[in-house]
Amino acid sequence: MLTKEEMPACPVATTVRLIGSKWKLLILRNLNMRSWRFNELRRDLEGVSQKVLTDSLRSMEEDGLITRTVYPEVPPRVEYALSDLGKSMKPILDAMEQWGLQYKKMVEEYSEK
Numbered sequence: 001m002l003t004k005e006e007m008p009a010c011p012v013a014t015t016v017r018l019i020g021s022k023w024k025l026l027i028l029r030n031l032n033m034r035s036w037r038f039n040e041l042r043r044d045l046e047g048v049s050q051k052v053l054t055d056s057l058r059s060m061e062e063d064g065l066i067t068r069t070v071y072p073e074v075p076p077r078v079e080y081a082l083s084d085l086g087k088s089m090k091p092i093l094d095a096m097e098q099w100g101l102q103y104k105k106m107v108e109e110y111s112e113k
Helices: 012-018 022-031 038-046 049-062 090-112
Strands: 066-071 079-084
Touching: 012 022, 012 049, 012 079, 022 038, 022 079, 022 090, 038 049, 038 079
Parallel strands: none
Antiparallel strands: 066 079
16 A cells, blocks of 8 residues: 555545556456456456566555455465455446447547548
């Protein structure tokens, strides 16, 4: 989690600092549906490198947005899920989805003219 000193003064900047990358937003989108394993996420998020996915997941776990559960199996199974804090971001993701749908509709209507 960010320390009080690391916290930007602006609340929007705080949110951007936590989820401002393309990959973090898409990870949140996926985890909003269900728990995912690392390789499932990597396959679904076309173009993400293993390093970027690993770094993003670690950062989001440190910030308290996701949980990482390791199951004591052979081979070990690891699943990522939204924490309660991460679940509280659902309205933000829903608003982004609605805006994206409206924008796509506007572009389609404009293209037809």
